[in-house]
Amino acid sequence: MxxxxxxxxxxxxxxxxxxxxxxxxxxxxxxxxxxxxxxxxxxxxxxxxxxxxxxxxxxxxxxxxxxxxxxxxxxxxxxxxxxxxxxxxxxxxxxxxxxxxxxxxxxxxxxxxxxxxxxxxxxxxxVTVHGQADQMRMANPSRQRDFLDSYAGDQDLLEAYAQAWSAYGQTRKRLDALRNQQADVMVQADYLRESIARIDQVDPHPGEDRDLRARRDRIEHAAQINQGVARALGALDPSQVDPDADAPSAAGLVEEAISSLEGIGVEGTFQEVAQRLRSLNTELSDLVFTLSGEVDEGGQEDDLDKINARIHDLDELVKRWGPGIDDVLAWREKAGYDLEDMDASPEKVGELQDRCEREHEAALRAGRALSDARAEAGRDLGRKVSGELGSLAMSGAGLEVKVRPRPDEDLDAHGLDDVDFLFTPYPGSPQLPMGKSASGGELSRLMLALELVAADARANQPEAGKTDNPTMTFIxxxxxxxxxxxxxxxxxxxxxxxxxxxxxxxxxxxxxxxxxxxxxxxxxxxxxxxxxxxxxxxxxTGGDREREIARMLAGSESATSLDHARELLESSRL
Known part of the structure; x- marks a missing residue:
């Protein structure tokens, strides 16, 4: 307000x-x-x-x-x-x-x-302004449709149709997108199949590339490794390098030191040192055993060729799906799932097609129900507005509200029909679209008749069906x-x-x-x-208003016009 x-x-x-x-x-x-x-x-x-x-x-x-x-x-x-x-x-x-x-x-x-x-x-x-320029907007078919829906109080039907149309539209959009993607999907599926086949052919294992590179480094430095290990063994235990060597081993020398200390026969520092040397000797024996196992016996050239070939195959996978073998394996797993979905796409198209047809039928049913309600409300609106026009100095004028069904394939967001307000301003006049067949005053009175009938309808509608704002200001x-x-x-x-x-x-x-x-x-x-x-x-107010009404009646404020003004004001009550 x-x-x-x-x-x-x-x-x-x-x-x-x-x-x-x-x-x-x-x-x-x-x-x-x-x-x-x-x-x-x-x-x-x-x-x-x-x-x-x-x-x-x-x-x-x-x-x-x-x-x-x-x-x-x-x-x-x-x-x-x-x-x-x-x-x-x-x-x-x-x-x-x-x-x-x-x-x-x-x-x-x-x-x-x-x-x-x-x-x-x-x-x-x-605010709704009903002046000549403003009322031209009512010539818009969408505004006429909205006015009719408001009069009909068909909010439940509108919401039911909106939900059905939305569901159908979303499914149709998904179906169209899936169909448009079919060619791309086929190309992508072929790529995934070829990629998965290549990865499966190489059959990599987690961390394999790191292990192979470590083995290759060892083989490539085998001579240097063997030379260093031999010198170390020669110093620790010459017999590990030359069985005929007479030089004592480090362990043997330590053992002699242990025997010498233990032979002193005096408790204390000497026994403690002997015990520490015994622990050292055990460690020396383990070191000699470990180093002796690191001496390669040869025959690793063939292993190096195989390792290099395997690394080459793994590198090819990494270049395409890396940056590491673990990433290649993760990509292959995901690709497998994606391929399963793509292979199922024809079935999905069929499922969406069936769903789309069901939802289209549901939207058609909701649209027909809305059309029936609009048609009934349109007949009632036209009859009542025509009756009001007779009381507004427009005898013989009339309004017909036509609800024209469209073909099923022309279903849209607003339903399955078009709404036309056709006005006959005087007897014998052809029906013409509203806004093109009336003067400013006639159109204003037509809008008043429409608003009156709509107001009566709002007053009789249950609360759930009311769609208009009751605080609307009409000008x-x-x-x-x-x-x-x-x-x-x-x-x-x-x-x-x-x-x-x-x-x-x-x-x-x-x-x-x-x-x-x-x-x-x-x-x-x-x-x-x-x-x-x-x-x-x-x-x-009061006397000032009486004088204004008198002026409007007679152009003056005579006693007669003032009496007439007071009488008019007194009689103008609902």
């Missing part, structure tokens, strides 16, 4: 502050006084393009701000939160816009800068064009009826309409000096 609208330096309005009623508010005034500027202010906070010619003469910039009160759970509040903008604690939303003479227009939501597209998204859940301009007499009274009555469930703001020149309002604002011209004229906007 719109709590407040403030305007500064917009056209002829230097400053204006409106606090419209939660029910019906009428904006009246002489022609050319500037009532349209208030609508321009609403359009600006709704995200319409800015125009520098809207800035008041002599002003640097125009500025407008609207304050809305929203219930918790409002779609507009969710949009603001999703955009990362702050929320006011009391649920109010402040939307402002400035239009400088130079530079870019700026918008803000709750004090934070916001793009114009966000204003459009937020305002779409808050009507030109709705009274070409209307007078009894039809004007009925027009005012119907606007007041709509205001029972929604906030209604109407710009009107008819006293029979303004008298039904809960609040009335008058837009008037006032001298501003230097032959300038400014526009003032003020709320009228």
């Amino acid at each position: 719109l709590d407040e609208l403030e305007v500064r330096d917009l056209g002829p309005i230097h400053h204006a502050l409106l606090d419209p009623s939660p029910g019906m508010t009428a904006i009246t005034g002489e022609t050319g006084a500037g009532k349209s500027m208030l609508l321009n202010a609403i359009r600006l906070i709704s995200g319409s393009p800015s125009r520098t010619e809207l800035v008041s003469p002599g002003g640097d910039e125009a500025w407008v701000q609207a304050v809305f009160s929203l219930d918790e759970g409002s779609a507009a509040l969710r949009t603001i939160e999703e955009a990362g903008l702050p929320r006011e604690e009391d649920g109010q939303v402040f939307i402002s816009r400035n239009i400088p003479l130079e530079g870019r227009s700026r918008a803000a939501v709750n004090g934070r800068s916001a793009p114009r597209t966000l204003l459009q998204e937020v305002a779409s859940d808050l 009507f301009d030109e709705v009274d064009a070409g209307v007078g007499g009894r039809a004007a009274v009925e027009l005012g009555r119907r606007l007041a009826r709509l205001a029972v469930t929604s906030q209604v703001i109407v710009v009107t020149h008819l006293p029979q309409v303004a008298s039904w309002a809960d609040a009335q604002f008058v837009v008037s011209k006032i001298p501003a000096g230097d032959d300038r004229v400014e526009t003032s906007v003020g709320r009228v």
Whole structure:
């Protein structure tokens, strides 16, 4: 609901502050006084393009701000939160816009800068303007479809169809992707088979490349190793190198030292040293045994050739799938699993094909159910709107809502049908698409009839089926064009009826309409000096309102017109 609208330096309005009623508010005034500027202010906070010619003469910039009160759970509040903008604690939303003479227009939501597209998204859940330019948007078939769905209260069917369509779309996307990948999959599968066969042919083992390189290094340095080992053995035990050698071994010499010390026969240091020498001798024997095992007996040239050939085969694997044999083995294991999946892809295509067909049938069933509900709601909507038009000085006018089924293959995200609002403005006129067959006033009254019927439907819908925001603000301009007499009274009555469930703001020149309002604002011209004229906007109550209604009735404030104004105000009650 719109709590407040403030305007500064917009056209002829230097400053204006409106606090419209939660029910019906009428904006009246002489022609050319500037009532349209208030609508321009609403359009600006709704995200319409800015125009520098809207800035008041002599002003640097125009500025407008609207304050809305929203219930918790409002779609507009969710949009603001999703955009990362702050929320006011009391649920109010402040939307402002400035239009400088130079530079870019700026918008803000709750004090934070916001793009114009966000204003459009937020305002779409808050305000609906029914002026001639604004109503052209209702000529869009998608808006007509959305309006019909809102009237039908078919939220459950919409959600069921959306889920079925989403499931079908996802499966179809997977199926198309899998089909498109078949050629690439075949090439990749052949590559994996050849690679796995090559690895299996070589049959590497974990760490084998490191072991082979260590063996090759030993063989390549065998002479140097044997020479060094022989000299070491010759020093430790000459008999290990030359069986005929007479030189004693190191172990033998140590053994002699042990015997000499033990022969002293005195306990203490000598026995301790003898014991240490015995331990040393044991270690020397182990060292000699180890070194003697390191002497190669020859015949390793053949081994070296085999090792080099094996290393060559392993290096080929490492170059392609390395950097090490362990990595090659890991790659081979994964490739095996991938190949299993690829070999199963024809079966997967078949499974997805079957699933896609089942989900397509499910989406068709959900779409047909939605179409049936739309068709029934469309017939009811057209009949009721046509009835309302007769009470709005449009006798013989009518609306037909056509729900046209499409072929099954033309199923899309919105269902299986197209929706057309066809309007007949007068008897004998051909049916024409809405927006192309009516004047501004006729179109405004048609939209009023639509909103009235929709409001009645919302009131009768169970809570779960309601899709509209009950705090919507409806603004009507030109709705009274070409209307007078009894039809004007009925027009005012119907606007007041709509205001029972929604906030209604109407710009009107008819006293029979303004008298039904809960609040009335008058837009008037006032001298501003230097032959300038400014526009003032003020709320009228009591006697001031009676005088304004009298002016609208007779152009004067005579006793007769004032009596008539009081009578009109008193009778304008639901």
